[in-house]
Amino acid sequence: MDERKIEKENRPVLFELSDGSEVEGEVFLRLYEAHHAGLQKVGDLLHEEKKFIPVRTKGGTLLINRSHIVVAKVPAQLEKDDLMTLGKKNSVSLKMIRGNEIEGDVFVNLPEGFCRMKDYLNQPVRFFTLIQPEFVVYINQEFVLSVHD
Known part of the structure; x- marks a missing residue:
């Protein structure tokens, strides 16, 4: 080896x-x-x-x-863990740059006073996590037009 x-x-x-x-x-x-x-x-x-x-x-x-x-x-059974579902659950619909929409749950686990969906989306990270029943979906923020919660 x-x-x-x-x-x-x-x-x-x-x-x-x-x-x-x-x-x-x-x-x-x-x-x-x-x-x-x-x-x-x-x-x-x-x-x-x-x-x-x-x-x-x-x-x-x-x-x-x-x-x-x-x-x-990614299949949820392989990727999802308990830490991904800590915080306030927000069911969202994302309108993507190519016109399609993606739905799922986002869990916001940020400090007191910064726990709104807006705060989560404005973090300095490129990809955020969306949880669907069968998948964990990582979304590149650069390609999101709008988020409806």
Whole structure:
């Protein structure tokens, strides 16, 4: 075994890109994450500073430019944890730049006085988390036109 190889876990993801195309494949996650216990999450991967994310597809490995990922959809049974559902639940509908709408729940867990949906959306993060019954959906804020709560 190559000692330089870092062990990774694969996680299925469906990406919607800024040109409207979809890429289905697997991303590679670290077995440990610095910001929480356990396996790295797709959301952690999306918030890294790396410009390109490798995705193993049926056609081979594809490097996707993170800034052009509109939505990353991950099966809830693999990605969701209790920390994602802490705070005030807000059922929202997002109107996206290409005209489609995405619905789901956002959980706002911010300090007292800053726990409105507006405060959550104005955080300095690129992707925020939307919970659907079957999926955890990471939304790139750059491609959201409006949010109805």
